[in-house]
Amino acid sequence: xxxxxxxxxxxxxxxxxxxxxxxxxxxxxxxxxxxxxxxxxxxxxxxxxxxxxxxxxxxxxxxxxxxxxxxxxxxxxxxxxxxxxxxxxxxxxxxxxxxxxxxxxxxxxxxxxxxxxxxxxxxxxxxxxxxxxxxxxxxxxxxxxxxxxxxxxxxxxxxxxxxxxxxxxxxxxxxxxxxxxxxxxxxxxxxxxxxxxxxxxxxxxxxxxxxxxxxxxxx
Numbered sequence: 157x158x159x160x161x162x163x164x165x166x167x168x169x170x171x172x173x174x175x176x177x178x179x180x181x182x183x184x185x186x187x188x189x190x191x192x193x194x195x196x197x198x199x200x201x202x203x204x205x206x207x208x209x210x211x212x213x214x215x216x217x218x219x220x221x222x223x224x225x226x227x228x229x230x231x232x233x234x235x236x237x238x239x240x241x242x243x244x245x246x247x248x249x250x251x252x253x254x255x256x257x258x259x260x261x262x263x264x265x266x267x268x269x270x271x272x273x274x275x276x277x278x279x280x281x282x283x284x285x286x287x288x289x290x291x292x293x294x295x296x297x298x299x300x301x302x303x304x305x306x307x308x309x310x311x312x313x314x315x316x317x318x319x320x321x322x323x324x325x326x327x328x329x330x331x332x333x334x335x336x337x338x339x340x341x342x343x344x345x346x347x348x349x350x351x352x353x354x355x356x357x358x359x360x361x362x363x364x365x366x367x368x369x370x371x372x373x374x375x
Contacts, residue, residue: 200327200362200363200364200365201363201364201365202364202365202366203218203364203365203366204366205218205219205220205366205368205369206218206219207366209328209330209363209364209366210330211272211328211330211331211363212246212330212331212332212333212345213245213246213247213251213269213331213333213345214243214244214245214246214272214300214331215243215244215246215305216241216242216243216244217241217242217243218239218240218241218326218366218368219240219241219242220239220240220368220371221237221239221240221323221324221368221369221370221371222237222238222240222370222371222372222373223235223236223237223320223370223371223372223373224236224237224238224372224373224374225374233316234313235313235314235315235316235318236311236312236313236314237280237311237314237320237324237370238309238310238311238312239309239310239311239324239326239368240307240308240309241307241308241309241310242305242306242307242308243269243290243300243305243306243307243308244304244305244306245300245301245302245303245304246302246303247302247345249302250300250301250302251267251268251269251299251300251345252267252268252269252298252299252300253268253269253270253288253289253290253298253299253300253308254266254267254268254269254270254271254288254298255268255270255271255285255286255288256270256271256273256285256286256288256310257271257273257274257275258285259275259279262357262358263347263349263357263358263359263360264347264358265346265347265349265358265360266346266347267331267345267346267347269288269300269308270288270310271329271347272328272329272331272347272360273310273326273328273329274326274327274328274329274360274362275326275327276324276325276326277324277325277326277327278321278324280312280324282312282313282314283313284313286310286311286312287309287310287313288308288309288310288311289308289309289311290306290307291306291307291308291309292304292306292307320370321370322369322370323367323368323369323370324368324370325365325366325367325368326365326366326367326368327362327364327365328362328363328364328365328366329347329348329349329360329361329362330347330348330361330363331345331346331347331348332345332346332348333345334346347360348360348361348363349361
């Protein structure tokens with residue numbers, strides 16, 4: 157056996173895999189700065205007036221927002237803020253146009269079109285909320301028939317002296333074809349979203365955001 161000049165046996169160097177060493181260092185740095193941060197949530201797509209939004213069951217164009225007046229009974233006039241949309245029902249069944257969610261009242265996993273108009277900024281405050289109707293060949297209804305593109309009007313009843321914002325932004329949801337529950341296996345087009353921890357309040361997913369300039373227009 158060969159001895160070292162100092163009379164002690166030569167020790168072999170201890171090799172640490174580079175990847176392992178870097179991993180240890182990385183964990184230490186992460187811990188020092190507060191752990192693993194969650195990736196920021198991806199913002200919804202921003203679309204322009206006239207663009208078509210794919211909402212699953214519906215393909216929707218937001219055409220315009222107008223401040224308008226209409227003649228009422230006995231020579232009176234009524235003032236409205238109207239949002240004008242073109243909506244194509246891509247499903248196989250007729251569906252109700254429905255009503256928009258009431259601000260501050262939460263959301264439900266609805267099957268109606270207007271439930272996907274999640275919120276406006278600024279909030280347009282009226283006594284009874286907006287009316288949502290379908291106009292087709294001059295006839296007003298509340299039904300969206302499959303395979304047909306129709307005009308949908310969201311109408312806010314305004315006071316004559318109300319101040320209308322120069323523009324209005326909307327958060328828009330979408331629908332997915334899914335079963336309504338574990339027991340009911342029937343599939344429906346349902347507003348897409350989730351419940352916190354599986355049991356909390358329903359929170360819809362924002363698919364797109366759109367801003368419409370508000371312009372004055374005579375009826």
